[in-house]
Each structure stands twice: as structure tokens, then as C-alpha cells.
Amino acid sequence: MNTSIRVTLDGSSAEVPVGTAVREVLERLRPDLAGQALGVRAGEEVLDLQRRLTQDAKLEVVTAADGDPGALYLLRHSAAHVLATAVRELWPNAGIGFGPPIEDGFYYDFDVPRPFTPEDLEAIEAKMREVVEADHPFERREVSRGEARALFADDPYKLERLEEIPEGDVISVYRDGPFLDLCRGPHLPRTGLVQHFKLLSAAGAYWRGDERRLMLQRIYGTAFFSRQSLERYLHRLEEAKRRDHRMLGKQLDLFSIQEDGGPGLIYWHPKGAMLQFLLRRFIEDELLKRGYELVYTPHLASEALFQRSGHLQAYAELMFPGMELEGEVRGYRVKPMNCPMHMLIYASQQRSYRDLPKRYAEVASVYRFERSGTLHGLLRVRSLTMDDAHIFCTPEQIEDEVLGMLDLVDHVMTTFGFEYRLALSTRPAKRIGSEDLWDAAETALRRALERRTLAYALDEGGGAFYGAKIDCKFHDAIGREWQGATIQLDFVLPERFGLAYIGPDNAPHRPAMIHRAIFGTLERFIGGLIEHFAGAFPVWLAPVQVRLLPVKEGHRAAAADLAARLRAAGFRVELDDRNETVSYRVRDGEVLKIPYILVIGEREASAGTVAVRRRGAEEKQIVMPVEAFMVQLRREVAERSRDPVQSLTAPAGRA
Ligand SMILES: [Zn+2]
Ligand SMILES: [Zn+2]
Incomplete structure (x- = not known):
């Protein structure tokens, strides 16, 4: 049996006994950083300095250097414990649930007799300062299941969690001063490092998100390594609140969601409808200039069509249930996408290579059954209006087509003043289509990106099983990221619909097909515009000028x-x-x-x-x-x- 392991830290390595703590490795290999190190990164995972190493490892030091996500993770995880420490001091009988770091902050769930008030949050924050001042070390200990049961005998939520830890897994507890938590870690070395934090809000939250279980009281907070970063973040929160599209939608009388009409369904009032009209006119004018043809297709189709397209098999849970009409064996469905309809138009007559590319565009509403709990203003809805298009072309034409789309994306993003970034997702492990097809498609996408001299991120293996794609994400005025255009190749649908064109050789060939949307959905895009401009639309777009x-x-x-x-x-x-x-x-x-x-x-x-x-x-x-x-x-x-x-x-x- 091996008694020693090889550990590499920031490039230098050493042979150390199994069970050596990260701190000791650090003191040996990077003594210069021993004072600043908050933890180490091992691949995807962040480990604290007390963690004992049991196998060969490649580590990198994590410090508070600006924007290190690993450092923020350690900080916010630790801040959650400081919060729980303070709450337990003030409410000794408070039950404790989960307290993880989350994007931009952390939360902790408590079982207390009444909801927390704003005054409570102030008192808790003051108590947290005391815990920070006390500068308790975070002490990690690995314990047996029996020992853990005894330690958390009075904490039913922790016991429930404990029983889910698989047999054989390490069970660890962390102590900071008086507070003991069942936790995997990692944490900072001491509570004194949690300097710049703020509690943001409190809200009811069902234990484990299950509405049949008890409602706990969740406190949200955030923490940063510098006062400036914290203040910048709080300012951004204020800005986001001031720009909230739901609030501005009401104030500017743009849209509503009607209780009688059902959740996730948008009613566009005259001024919001004007916005949508102007955006449609803008994009449709652009499309006509660029050789697209407009089509209109029904919102409803027989299930046979969605069977053929594969939506009923792959997409069923997002489709509204079928309706039976005149006793037909097959029901009807409202469409979740426009692709099957555009396929039928292409297939309605024989096509020659001389007809290609065919570019069908339709700004159309589609319907998707999003869970009511996930709906959010204009950003997640059940009726979504896409500026959709499907391009049918020869494999050799893919590159030029994608180039044209990238040009359109750039034009639209620049018009609104959005900075954006692109990502190319390539073939995943599970896929259909020949390697030749994927080679050609990926090369075409890459070449189009390079011809426009655009920098892009590469998501190796991140494509859909039916084709590679390019995604666009854009930044609004306060730096938040929004999902924008997608350009998606598809090898499946032309196959399923038996699409063909007659080539110069007089033989039938399968066309390539590209789905693409530039705004994405008009609902989300308008939501983004409202927040980006804080409701002060440029003159060309203002519903009233x-x-x-x-x-x-x-x-x-x-x-x-x-x-x-x-x-x-x-x-x-x-x-x-x-x-x-x-x-x-x-x-x-x-x-x-x-x-x-x-x-x-x-x-x-x-x-x-x-x-x-x-x-x-x-x-x-x-x-x-x-x-x-x-x-x-x-x-x-x-x-x-x-x-x-x-x-x-x-x-x-x-x-
Ligand atoms: Zn923890
Ligand atoms: Zn499509």
C-alpha cells in the first residue's frame, strides 16, 4: 500500500505522507504565500488549508486577489457560517437547515418561530461583526456517523442530511467559536477574514424546496474581500431594482400578466405593443434586405407533425397537452417551435441547387409549458415570440450563411449599444450524423467566425446531439449578461422530413439546415431593453416620441x-x-x-x-x-x- 503521495503546488512538487494537510504542503512548497493563502484549487474543487490529502494532487494557491471565484466561494461559505453563528447566539433554539454560497452571495435557512424583520437583520449583522472580531478559527474535524448523530441530536435538519451521506463517504464537521455545523467545507482559515459583508433580505423558503415540508426562514447576504467591491455590488443591486422590467412595465404601461388569463402569458398594452411592432419592423426590414423570405404558419398542428419532427419524443414535457378535435385519433398541439412548419414549406415542392439557399423567416409566438414556479416577468414566459428563421442550403453554403448571420447579429447588437461575446459549441460525445458532416459543419462555423475576425469562446463537446452551434451573450448597461442570438446547425430534421434538392449531378442530395434567432424571444429581449435603457428608450424606439x-x-x-x-x-x-x-x-x-x-x-x-x-x-x-x-x-x-x-x-x- 502506498504511504506517500505526490503533490504539485503552483508547479513545484513534493513527495509527502498520505494524510498531510494542505497547510503543511503550502509551508513547504510556497512559504512565501503561506500568509496569504486562503485555500487551494484542485481541479474544479476548492479545498481549505486543513484538508488532508489522500491521493496525488495538482494544486493551485487561492488568494483574495481580485475576482478569484475560488476565493469568493471560500469567503461566502464562511460568511454563511458566521451568519448562523450569530443567529444561534440570538435565537439559541433556532433550527439550522442549509447554508450554501450562491452566485453573488450566500444564504442560510433557519427554523425560527416567526419571520425575520429588518430590525432582526440589523441585530444579526451587528452580532456577525462580533463573531468576525473574535477571529475564531474554522476547525475541521472528520467524524464517524455515530459521533455525528450524537453531535447533531438536537438538529433534525442536520440529522436528515446526515442520513443521506452515502456509507463510506467522509463526514466532516466545522466549528467556529460556539457554532458547530455538519459541512463538507471548504472555509477560510478564520472568521476574521470575513470583513466586508451585508445581509440583503429574508424570505420564507420550504425545507428542501418542497412545499409539503415546513417553511423555514432564509436570510440572504453577500460578502466581498474589499469595501469597494461590496459597495459596487450594492450599487448594482440598487440599479437593478430601479431598472426592474416588471416595475417599469407597470410604470410605463407597457405590458401586464393577467390573473384571469393565466400565468406566464403576456398582455402587451399599446405602448409595449408599439415597442414590439418597431422591433419586428426593424428586424423584418433587415431580413428582406438580406434575402430572407417571410412565411406565416399555424399556431396549431396535428400531433402527427410533432411525431415526425421528434418533438413529441424529445420535447414532450415542454409542450402543452394535446386537444382532441372532431374525434380524430390524433390530437392537436400548439407549437413549441416553428421548425416543423418551415420544413413542410420547404418540402412542398422539388428544390434545385439553384434555389438554395432558402431562408424562411417568421416572427411567431410559440407556446411552452414552463413550470409556474420558474416563470418570471418577461424573462420566462409560456407564450414566447421568436424572431425565428430556418435556412436550407448546400453544405458548401453553410460558411457564407453563418457569416451573414454573424453580420446581422453584430448590426443588431451595435444598434442597441450592447457589447456581446460569442461561443462555439462543438460535437458532443453522443451525436448523430457522420464524422464528415460534423467536420464540415464545425469548419464552416469556425471559418465564418474567423472571417469576421471575431474572438469567440470554444465549448468543446457542448453542441446539441443534432448539430454544432454559436451562441451570443450580451451585456446590459450595468454589466449583467443576457442570452441573445443562437445559430444552430441541424442534421436531424432534414433527415426526418426527407428533405432534398437536386444537385448539378441531377441526383437528390440532403440540404443542410440552420435554425437561428437574433433577438431570441421578443419577450426576453424587450425585458432586456427595458432594463438596459432603464425605460428611457432611444427616440427611434420610444413608443411616444x-x-x-x-x-x-x-x-x-x-x-x-x-x-x-x-x-x-x-x-x-x-x-x-x-x-x-x-x-x-x-x-x-x-x-x-x-x-x-x-x-x-x-x-x-x-x-x-x-x-x-x-x-x-x-x-x-x-x-x-x-x-x-x-x-x-x-x-x-x-x-x-x-x-x-x-x-x-x-x-x-x-x-
Ligand atoms: Zn460550511
Ligand atoms: Zn428551429
Whole structure:
């Protein structure tokens, strides 16, 4: 039996006895870092310094250096224990559930007699400071099952967890000061390293997410290694709250979800519908310029079609149940995707290589049965509107087609001011289609990316079993990432539908097929736009571009004339002639984030000028001739300018 193991740490290695603690290895191989090391990374796993090594290992030191995810993991896992330590001090009888680190923070679940109040959170935070001040070491101990049972005899949730640990697995407990937890770790060396933290909220949470079990009280918090990072994060949270698309959707009267209508189904009110209309027009105009053809297909189809496409086999749990019509043996289903329909259109006649590529585009709503618990505003819905397209081409045409799509993605992302990144996912272990086919497809995707000189991440083996793909993720104004366009090759559907084209050799060949969506779904994309622009849409996209305010009764006619003139010129205009003061109506227009508010008073009515208030501008208002204003507005719309302040000049002086 081996009594020694080989451990490599940041490149240098040593032979050490089995059971040597990480700390000892560190002191031997990287004594310079022994003071700063918080733990080590072993492949995917992060180990704390007390962990005893039982097999050969390749380790890397984890320090608090900026943005090290391993360090943050250690910190937040430790912060959860500090939280539980504090709660147990204040509520000695509190039951303890799970307390893991999560993305951006941590939580811990407690069984307490009543929900936590904001005052409780303050008291707990103060107590946590004491635990940090005390600088308790986190002590790891491996124990037998019997010993663990005795230690947690009063903690039913821990006992339940204990019984699930498979026989033969290591059972470890961690102590910091008075608090003992059944936990796998890892943790920081001491509580004193948890310096910059904040409790964020408390909410009920069912034990193990099971609504038949007891509801526990969950406290969420976050922790960072520097005050600046914590403050930056808290600021981002505030910004996210201010930009929340559900809140702005209500405030700007864009959309609603109706209780009577059912969850996950969006009602677009006139202003939200205008947004959607403008986005559709934008993308459809682009598609027509790029040689796509529009198609419209039914929202409903016989199950036979979804049987043939394979959706009923592979996708059943996301499809709404069937409905039987006129006693037909096979039911009908609402469509979860448009692909089968577009396949039928392609297959409706014989195709020649001269007809290819065929690009069918359809902005269409599809329906997916997402669990009610997962629905979220516009981001996860049951009725989703895709800017979908399916391209049928020869294998040799894939590269150029993908290049064209990447160009469109770039155009759309740039128009909205989104930074984005691309990832190429290649053949997975389980796949269909010949190696030749995959070689050709992957080469085509890679070459298209390279021809556009785009940097991309490579997700080796991350493709779907039916084809390789390119995904686009974009960043909004506050740095959050959103799922955007997908470009997906598909070897299965052309096969299942027996698609063919006649080649130059007069023989039938199988076409290649590409699914692609640029916005993804309009629901999610509009949700993203609302948050990105915080509801202040650029002029070309604003549901209302101009609001007119007559100062007095006597200026109404002039304002109505101007409204008609602007509308006839293609602008979206509202007249606010309510019996309210001008300042009240100006404020109201600002709350609705309308780009331009024009005030029409005596001088304007007689001189053919307007007093223009620009959204977000520093000056109060600019008086200018109506003509000049219209020229500016037209240019801003044509350029899809994102910043009205920069593009409006003041030719007629200030008011
Ligand atoms: Zn832990
Ligand atoms: Zn498709």
C-alpha cells in the first residue's frame, strides 16, 4: 500500500505522507504565500488549508486577489457560517437547515418561530461583526456517523442530511467559536477574514424546496474581500431594482400578466405593443434586405407533425397537452417551435441547387409549458415570440450563411449599444450524423467566425446531439449578461422530413439546415431593453416620441395642429391638454421618460416655434423653429441614435 503521495503546488512538487494537510504542503512548497493563502484549487474543487490529502494532487494557491471565484466561494461559505453563528447566539433554539454560497452571495435557512424583520437583520449583522472580531478559527474535524448523530441530536435538519451521506463517504464537521455545523467545507482559515459583508433580505423558503415540508426562514447576504467591491455590488443591486422590467412595465404601461388569463402569458398594452411592432419592423426590414423570405404558419398542428419532427419524443414535457378535435385519433398541439412548419414549406415542392439557399423567416409566438414556479416577468414566459428563421442550403453554403448571420447579429447588437461575446459549441460525445458532416459543419462555423475576425469562446463537446452551434451573450448597461442570438446547425430534421434538392449531378442530395434567432424571444429581449435603457428608450424606439403641452386653453388649437403635422410626418405624438399646470404635466412626461416635451405658449403659437425639453438634458428648454425640430427628430430616428442629448443642437438660443 502506498504511504506517500505526490503533490504539485503552483508547479513545484513534493513527495509527502498520505494524510498531510494542505497547510503543511503550502509551508513547504510556497512559504512565501503561506500568509496569504486562503485555500487551494484542485481541479474544479476548492479545498481549505486543513484538508488532508489522500491521493496525488495538482494544486493551485487561492488568494483574495481580485475576482478569484475560488476565493469568493471560500469567503461566502464562511460568511454563511458566521451568519448562523450569530443567529444561534440570538435565537439559541433556532433550527439550522442549509447554508450554501450562491452566485453573488450566500444564504442560510433557519427554523425560527416567526419571520425575520429588518430590525432582526440589523441585530444579526451587528452580532456577525462580533463573531468576525473574535477571529475564531474554522476547525475541521472528520467524524464517524455515530459521533455525528450524537453531535447533531438536537438538529433534525442536520440529522436528515446526515442520513443521506452515502456509507463510506467522509463526514466532516466545522466549528467556529460556539457554532458547530455538519459541512463538507471548504472555509477560510478564520472568521476574521470575513470583513466586508451585508445581509440583503429574508424570505420564507420550504425545507428542501418542497412545499409539503415546513417553511423555514432564509436570510440572504453577500460578502466581498474589499469595501469597494461590496459597495459596487450594492450599487448594482440598487440599479437593478430601479431598472426592474416588471416595475417599469407597470410604470410605463407597457405590458401586464393577467390573473384571469393565466400565468406566464403576456398582455402587451399599446405602448409595449408599439415597442414590439418597431422591433419586428426593424428586424423584418433587415431580413428582406438580406434575402430572407417571410412565411406565416399555424399556431396549431396535428400531433402527427410533432411525431415526425421528434418533438413529441424529445420535447414532450415542454409542450402543452394535446386537444382532441372532431374525434380524430390524433390530437392537436400548439407549437413549441416553428421548425416543423418551415420544413413542410420547404418540402412542398422539388428544390434545385439553384434555389438554395432558402431562408424562411417568421416572427411567431410559440407556446411552452414552463413550470409556474420558474416563470418570471418577461424573462420566462409560456407564450414566447421568436424572431425565428430556418435556412436550407448546400453544405458548401453553410460558411457564407453563418457569416451573414454573424453580420446581422453584430448590426443588431451595435444598434442597441450592447457589447456581446460569442461561443462555439462543438460535437458532443453522443451525436448523430457522420464524422464528415460534423467536420464540415464545425469548419464552416469556425471559418465564418474567423472571417469576421471575431474572438469567440470554444465549448468543446457542448453542441446539441443534432448539430454544432454559436451562441451570443450580451451585456446590459450595468454589466449583467443576457442570452441573445443562437445559430444552430441541424442534421436531424432534414433527415426526418426527407428533405432534398437536386444537385448539378441531377441526383437528390440532403440540404443542410440552420435554425437561428437574433433577438431570441421578443419577450426576453424587450425585458432586456427595458432594463438596459432603464425605460428611457432611444427616440427611434420610444413608443411616444413627442408630447405636446399647450400652456393655456387658447393654445390648444395650435398644439393640436402641430400634433397632426408631426403625426403626418410619421412621428409618434401625444397631446397632453389636461387642466393641470405646465410644470405638473412636464413632470408627468418625465416620469414616462418621453424623449421630447414641447411646450406651446403665446410666442410659439404665433411665431411657429416650439420650446423643446429634451429628456435628460442639462438646460431647461430650447426654443427653435418647428421645421428645425422636425429635421433633427427625423435624423435621430433615421440614425437610430441612442442619445438624444448629443444629437440635438440649439440653433435658436435658449429660453
Ligand atoms: Zn460550511
Ligand atoms: Zn428551429
